[in-house]
Amino acid sequence: MxxxxxxxxxxxxxxxxxxxxxxxxxxxxxxxxxxxxxxxxxxxxxxxxxxxxxxxxxxxxxxxxxxxxxxxxxxxxxxxxxxxxxxxxxxxxxxxxxxxxxQLTDFDRFKLRYAKNIRNKIRSKEYIKMYLADKKQRGKLKFENRGKKGYNRRVRKNPGGKPAPKSVAKPPAKKSN
CATH class of the missing domain: 2.30.30.30 (SH3 type barrels.)
Known part of the structure; x- marks a missing residue:
């Protein structure tokens, strides 16, 4: 330009x-x-x-x-x-x-910071709600109720994307008579 x-x-x-x-x-x-x-x-x-x-x-x-x-x-x-x-x-x-x-006084700066904090908390909560609703709708996550604060916790069947390790069974011990 x-x-x-x-x-x-x-x-x-x-x-x-x-x-x-x-x-x-x-x-x-x-x-x-x-x-x-x-x-x-x-x-x-x-x-x-x-x-x-x-x-x-x-x-x-x-x-x-x-x-x-x-x-x-x-x-x-x-x-x-x-x-x-x-x-x-x-x-x-x-x-x-x-x-x-x-021209802001110290108290005005405090009020501004406090208001921004509240705004950001509201934004974060709404974003999390929207994100989780979208994921749930797509069926990519399963949820279990935590109960305490009403939040849901994400549960993965196998974390990390690796197959679950198979437990190695020990051979039965020989009985001595």
Whole structure:
């Protein structure tokens, strides 16, 4: 799959570092191979030059003329609903999850771990029920009731798939008179 995210006029980018970190902006012009002129009128980012290392390019591109004014960028940004598209993207959802995880208290982490434990126990029990029902339906296993907790135990006629060893009978002892 070819690379599709290029540094170009109209490319929406996510600022990772600096004073305006964690905000969206649009690239207005490429200054040189290390910097770009950006503008984020709807996100509170002023028009300025920024290092490309501080930007992460998104899949969104908006169409506006080369070196357009802030007013034009604001209008096109609003018309293309970039905020809504960004909020519905997987990237934004993952960032939101990370923010929520960082804000958890010790007790919240305990509750989360406890809930996951319960969920996994329920899953395991249901999986075992389904697995055993499938095997029983196919007739590959015979069951005997253990009785104690209501679980069934698998019984094999000859474990390991090897034939049962035949007992070697001892010759009868000679009677001495």
């Amino acid at each position: 070819p690379f599709k995210k290029f540094v170009e006029t109209g490319r929406v980018a996510y600022i990772t570092k600096g004073r305006y970190g964690r905000r969206l902006c649009a690239i207005v012009d490429v200054v040189d191979q290390n910097r770009a002129l950006i503008d984020g009128p709807c996100t509170g980012v002023p028009r300025m030059a920024i290092k490309l290392k501080q930007l992460r390019l998104t899949k969104f591109v908006i169409k506006f003329p080369f070196r357009a004014s802030t007013k034009v960028v604001r209008k096109v940004w609003s018309e293309s609903n970039i905020k809504d598209k960004w909020d519905n993207s997987e990237w934004a959802k993952n960032l939101q999850k990370r923010r929520l995880r960082r």
